[in-house]
Amino acid sequence: MKKSIGYISSCGIWIALALAPLVLDEWGVSQFAQYMTYGIFALSLAFIWGQAGILCFGQAIFFGLGAYLMALTTLEKFSWFGGSQAIGLILAVLGPGLAAHVVGQLLFRGRGLSGAYFAIVTLATAVIVEIIAQHWSYIGGFNGLLGVPPLVVIWREGLDAFITPMENYYTIFFSALLIYLALLGMVRSPLGIVLATLKDEEYRTRAFGYNIANLKIIAFTCSGAVAGIAGGLFTTQFGFVSPPLTGFALSTEVLIWVAVGGRGVLLAAFLGAIVVRYIENVLSDTLGSYWLMALGTLFIAAVVVAPRGLFGKLLQLPLPRRFRQFVPKKL
Amino acid sequence: MELALIIGLDTLNFTLGLLLVTMGLVVIFGLMNVINMAHGEFFLLGAYTMYMVQQAKMPFWTALLFAPILLAVIGFLIEEFVIRHVYHRFIDTILATWGISLALKQAVIVIFGPSSQSINNPLPEPVEVFGVVYPGYRLFIMGVSLLLATGTFLFFYRTNIGLAARGVIANRAMAASLGINTRFVDRATFAFGAATAGLAGAVMAPIMSVDPQMGVGFLIPAFLSILVGGTTSLLGALLGTGIIGTSSTIVSSIWSQVVAQVVVFGLAIVIIRLFPEGLTGRRK
Amino acid sequence: MSFFSARNLVAGYQKESRVLNGIDFELDQGEIVALIGRNGMGKTTFLETITGHIAPSSGMLLFRDVDITAAQPYIVARAGIGYVPQGREIFNEFSVEQNLLMGAIGKPELANKIPDWAFTIFPVLAERRKQRAGTLSGGQQQQLAIIRALVGSPSLLLLDEPSEGIQPSIVQNIGTTMAKIAAESGLTILLVEQNLELAISLANRCVFMENGRIVEEVEDISRLRNDQELVHRYLSA
Numbered sequence: 080m081k082k083s084i085g086y087i088s089s090c091g092i093w094i095a096l097a098l099a100p101l102v103l104d105e106w107g108v109s110q111f112a113q114y115m116t117y118g119i120f121a122l123s124l125a126f127i128w129g130q131a132g133i134l135c136f137g138q139a140i141f142f143g144l145g146a147y148l149m150a151l152t153t154l155e156k157f158s159w160f161g162g163s164q165a166i167g168l169i170l171a172v173l174g175p176g177l178a179a180h181v182v183g184q185l186l187f188r189g190r191g192l193s194g195a196y197f198a199i200v201t202l203a204t205a206v207i208v209e210i211i212a213q214h215w216s217y218i219g220g221f222n223g224l225l226g227v228p229p230l231v232v233i234w235r236e237g238l239d240a241f242i243t244p245m246e247n248y249y250t251i252f253f254s255a256l257l258i259y260l261a262l263l264g265m266v267r268s269p270l271g272i273v274l275a276t277l278k279d280e281e282y283r284t285r286a287f288g289y290n291i292a293n294l295k296i297i298a299f300t301c302s303g304a305v306a307g308i309a310g311g312l313f314t315t316q317f318g319f320v321s322p323p324l325t326g327f328a329l330s331t332e333v334l335i336w337v338a339v340g341g342r343g344v345l346l347a348a349f350l351g352a353i354v355v356r357y358i359e360n361v362l363s364d365t366l367g368s369y370w371l372m373a374l375g376t377l378f379i380a381a382v383v384v385a386p387r388g389l390f391g392k393l394l395q396l397p398l399p400r401r402f403r404q405f406v407p408k409k410l
Numbered sequence: 411m412e413l414a415l416i417i418g419l420d421t422l423n424f425t426l427g428l429l430l431v432t433m434g435l436v437v438i439f440g441l442m443n444v445i446n447m448a449h450g451e452f453f454l455l456g457a458y459t460m461y462m463v464q465q466a467k468m469p470f471w472t473a474l475l476f477a478p479i480l481l482a483v484i485g486f487l488i489e490e491f492v493i494r495h496v497y498h499r500f501i502d503t504i505l506a507t508w509g510i511s512l513a514l515k516q517a518v519i520v521i522f523g524p525s526s527q528s529i530n531n532p533l534p535e536p537v538e539v540f541g542v543v544y545p546g547y548r549l550f551i552m553g554v555s556l557l558l559a560t561g562t563f564l565f566f567y568r569t570n571i572g573l574a575a576r577g578v579i580a581n582r583a584m585a586a587s588l589g590i591n592t593r594f595v596d597r598a599t600f601a602f603g604a605a606t607a608g609l610a611g612a613v614m615a616p617i618m619s620v621d622p623q624m625g626v627g628f629l630i631p632a633f634l635s636i637l638v639g640g641t642t643s644l645l646g647a648l649l650g651t652g653i654i655g656t657s658s659t660i661v662s663s664i665w666s667q668v669v670a671q672v673v674v675f676g677l678a679i680v681i682i683r684l685f686p687e688g689l690t691g692r693r694k
Numbered sequence: 695m696s697f698f699s700a701r702n703l704v705a706g707y708q709k710e711s712r713v714l715n716g717i718d719f720e721l722d723q724g725e726i727v728a729l730i731g732r733n734g735m736g737k738t739t740f741l742e743t744i745t746g747h748i749a750p751s752s753g754m755l756l757f758r759d760v761d762i763t764a765a766q767p768y769i770v771a772r773a774g775i776g777y778v779p780q781g782r783e784i785f786n787e788f789s790v791e792q793n794l795l796m797g798a799i800g801k802p803e804l805a806n807k808i809p810d811w812a813f814t815i816f817p818v819l820a821e822r823r824k825q826r827a828g829t830l831s832g833g834q835q836q837q838l839a840i841i842r843a844l845v846g847s848p849s850l851l852l853l854d855e856p857s858e859g860i861q862p863s864i865v866q867n868i869g870t871t872m873a874k875i876a877a878e879s880g881l882t883i884l885l886v887e888q889n890l891e892l893a894i895s896l897a898n899r900c901v902f903m904e905n906g907r908i909v910e911e912v913e914d915i916s917r918l919r920n921d922q923e924l925v926h927r928y929l930s931a
Contacts, residue, residue, distance in 0.1 A: 134501050185679075190686055195445050198504055199633050200679060206630050207675045214668050327626070331508060338505060368520050375513030382505040383495045570799045570806050577785055577796050584783040586767035587745050589800025589846055593766075 085396040089346050092394070093256060100248055109244045109316070112251045114356045116312050118349040119255050121336045123305035125348030126262050128337060130271060131298045132278035134194070137201035138333050140208050141179055141303040143325025145171035145310030147218055150227045150320040156217070164230055164315070171311030172304045179303020183296035191292060202327065209326030223321030230315045251312060255349070258305055262345055265301065267399045274298055335378045341388025343395070350390050415542050417663055423548050425655025426555035427614060429648065432632040433558055434606035436647040439636060441566070441579050441599055443500065444493060447507040449632065450625025451514035452481050452604050456611020457620045458518060461527045470532040477612035478605035485604025489597050497596075511625075518622045526621035547616060554613050558606060563644050575599050631658070634678040640688025649689055654678065696756075697723040697882060698850055703753035705743045713739040715906030716753070721850070726876055726883040728893035728915075731903035731928055737886045738780055740903070741852050745777045746770045757850065772801060776848030780855050780886075782839040786828030790819055793827050793838055797845035804847060812841050815871060833864035840868065844875070850882045857889035869895040888929065894918050902928040 096115070100108050120142050127133040152160050152167035160166045182204070186192045192200060213221050230250065231240040242250065265271050274294055276284045285291050314320050323329060333352070340351015355374070363370045381388055387395075431453060438446045446452075456477040463473035488510055496502040533546040566572035577585040578595045586592045618624055631654050639650025657677055662670035681689065698721040705714040713736045721727060731737050742748045744755060746767040755763045762770050771777070785793050794808045813820035816837040822830065827838060836856055843851060853872075857865040869892045876883055876896075887893045893900065894915055902910040910928070917924060 132501075134504065136504075185683065192682070192686060194501060195504060196637060196682065196686065198501070199445070199637060200682060203630050203634060203675055203678070207672055210668060210671055331512075334505065334508070335512075368516060371516040372513045372520065375509045375511075375516060378512065379492055379506050379509035382502050382509060383492055386499075386502065570795065573788075573792055573795060574799050577788070580785050580787060581783055583747055583767065584779065584785070585796065585800070587747075587771050587777040587779070588796050588842070589768050589771035590796075591766075591768045591800075 085394055088393050089396065092346060092350060096252060100245060105244050108248045110357075110360065111353070112244070112248045113313075113316055114353040115251045115255050115349075116309055116316065117333075117336065117352040117356055119251075119258055119312070120306055120309035120333055121340065121348045121352035122255075122258060122262055122345055123302045123309065124333050125337045125340075125342055125345050126266070126305065127298050127302040128334075129342040129344065129348065130266050130278075131274040131295060133295060133299065134198045135201045135299075135302075135330075136198045136334070137203075137205035137208070137327075137330050138302075138306055139325055139327075139329035140182075140201075140205050141175035141306035142310040142313070142329065142333075143208070143212070143320070143322075144175045144178055145307030146314040146320045146324050147212075147224075147310075148174045148307070149311035149314045150224045151218065153228055153315075154224055154226065156224075164228075168308070168311050171307045173307075175307025175310070176300050176304030179306075180296060180300040182303075183299040187292040187295045187299070189292075191295075202330070205325065205327045205330045209322050212322035212325050219320070221322065223319055223324075225319045227314045227318050227320065229318070247316065251316075254308065254312065258308065259345060259349065262301070262305070263396075266345065267396075270294070270297070335374065337388075338378060339381045339388055341391025341394065343387060344391045347388050347390035347394045350394070351388060354389070412542055415540055416544075417659065419539070419542070419544055420663070421656050421659040423552055424659045425651050426552040428628075428631055428635060428655045429559055429651040430551065430555035430610045430613065431607070431628045432635050432647050432651050433562055434603040434610065435632050436636050436641070436644060437562065437566075437606065438600060438603035440641045440643065440646075441575060442497075442596065442603075443579070444497070444503045444600070445500075445507065446603065447504055447629070448488070448511040448514060449507075449603075449607055450627075450629035451511045451518075452485070452607035452625075453611040453614075453628060454515065454518060454622065454625040455484065456481060456608035456613075457529075457615035457618065457624060458522060458527075458611075459608065460529055460612040460615040461522075461620055464529055473612045473615075474609065477608040481608025481611075482601040482605040485601040486597055488604070489600040493600060494593075494596065515622050515625065522622070524622055526619045529616040529620055531616045551613055551617070554609075558609065559644070559648065562606070566644070571598075631674070634675065634682075637688060638678050638681045640685075640691035642688075643690055646688050646690040653681070653689075696720045697725075697758060698884075699756045700740075700744070701754040701756070703740075703743060703750050703755065705739060705748050705750040705753075707739075707748065712751075713906055714743060714750070714753075717906070717908055719901065719908050721882055721884060723849075723882055724876070724880045725899060726873075726885065726897045728897035728900045729884060729886045729903055730888070730890075730893060730900060730918075732888075732930075735903045736906040737903055738854055739906075741777070741779070741854050741884075741886060744770070744852065745775065768800060771846065771848075774847075774849040776843035776846055776851045778836075778839045778843050778851070778853045778856060780858065782832075782835045784827045784830075784835050784839050784842070786826070788827055789824050790827055790830070790838060791823045793842050794819075794845050797842040801846050808845060812845050815841060815844075815875070816867075833860045833868075836860055836864070836868065840872070848881070850884065853883060853885045853887075855886055855888065857887065857892045865889065865892055866895070868892070872896055890918050890925065890929075904928065 099111055103111060124135065124138045127135060148170040149167040151157050152170055153162050153164055155162040186197060186200065212218060230242045232242055232246060273284065273289055277291065336352035336355050337348040339355055341347030359370060366373060435446060435449045438444050459477040459480055460473040463476060492506050492510060496506050531547050533550055535546050536543045537546040537549055566576060574590050575595050578590060578592050582592055635650035635654045636647055638653055640646030654674055658670045658674045661673045700717050700719040703714050703717040704712055706712050717740060729737055739748060743750050746765050749764045757773055757775060760773060762773055785796060794812055798804050798808060799806050818834055819838060819841060830838065856868055873896050875881060885893065885897055897915055900912045900915055900918060901908050
């Protein structure tokens, strides 16, 4: 009976998000669509951090890359694609995925970097990528690129074709749901179970004959691709890209969302992003500059006393039935 | 010839400045195995101590006393309330100290505002060394850095307290069973690391733009230095800051600072990739 | 009051586990007692509980009329209990000299230096005082660990399987040396051993441990040599 709580609350959250536009005004609808976009970004980090124990301090590299690719395509900077949003979104998946794959190949192969070293190297990479973006005039330099068009729908034409807030909401909602289910499927597959073992004692998993580097690279590639989609969807809603999207600050912000929500459970991290962004929106006027202090303190508290985050326990799903036999019964 | 000498002095200046900033990071990382992301903010608070001393019209050197003391107290409190709960969770130390960094930086913004403060140069007179004229205060910084590095080395490698601290790192349980108060050693080491960061901030403040973001700028090169050099010894820090400092100065004198950042970062990654334990680190 | 006593001591590595299941045990000053039992019976856990590395869930530990139950390890050490753990746990990166110094600097009442006698007990340590301790042989490391504990001038010494993995001649040497030191200084020793030779040569009393309890006590140490049935009961698998 107790086992089903995770299922019930997880379904409840998706149903609540599906029904949310009924009680939100137009502004609220577009706000929540943006929160969910950050939620997708949080999913990408929770997938590698919570599942495989890879702490990436440069997740925004892939988010920003997706955003830039989407913007460059739809603004016809890549003139040969004719500004196609579909191709933009595809590039926003493939580009960051490929980038993550290359980073993974460089950092995980051989003796490989792990733990803190990986964190610091990715952090430094994010800083450098941001610096490069600031000084590369083709992609807009410091100012970035403005005027990225919103998504268009195929069933209307001309100026009416631009997506309505409600359509946008459900586009993001279903994207998030699909990505969530895909990642959840991976987490609950045999691959995911092996990945989870990397969190504790890597050498044991290696001793069982698994190729650790390959597993990590696969996970990291998927994570990069998901972060890229989030970036691509972000830029269609906000209408701009700029260097901070690739950098250090956003990379650490997403860490906070995931840690506060609950790093071990995908949906908890997703919800963490939504809740933190929502509270920030509500409180940043009243709290002003104290908000970041409060957030920092909340983050410390989450790390020190509640590693499972605010929602980790509530949303934890039981192990897939076929793996349960391997778990020792509690004494 | 004179140009080469100036570049040489610049290199030494940058390297020793970096070493000054890196010192506390090495102590806390190398000896306690804690990655202190709040190090940049400790540095920042040291710089603001210098600012406050100047506002209070007190003599410059008092800041060199107040900053380490203030940061030792802050370090002590942070160790007690946050760090000691995550010692056994290595990755979480990064996150917890990152949270501290965020909160401290924001506290500085709340108290002092986001804009940058300027500090008077206490030694404005240029000095002639080896036939070239060089800013006196920069030479002072180089001297402080050398003193601090030597002092830290002597403290940890030539005193009994230093031996006890290293013993606690090597084998905590055994050190405790020999009568060493390991909690005290933890607190003292962390406070010491924080104090050196504070001193570095106070010393560097007059030649920097003192603003709430100044800590981050030094954090990355400092981290790369210790990863390149190796985390387990102070010698590694010296080597790491030497490599990062030298390559930064040379590349930025040829091209620009932006190119230097990118090139040096790339170089650091290659070294870290080839020597995951750092250049001086022993293979496990 | 006895010199050292454990009363109904219960402890384990996790909350529910009871590796020690109610130990009652007394030591008089100057005694050398061998604690004997098979692997997994709780011998090392007992020592780790005395030294404060494991907090007991109930029971009491008294040392020289001071309650040291659940005291922190450094408090226990400063109270005068020296510990030579299983596996020796020397500081590999430190020199022999620095290892010995570690034994002294944790004790506020001692001078922060190595006493001269420390190098005379096992002369090999004097020959290698500047050598990295990790490069010593197992037997030398054991000797180092013992002297390191003695440098802290304990009144009770806990020795956990000092013979483990060490060549017999050194084991014998350790045994006779420790007996001599104890006789001269009145040091009390609790020796955990599976090596009967060492136990017989050193101890003057012997207790047997099984499933986390002291189950039998033998005052006549020579029975270890003669009573096959007794030894078989507590040591054979």
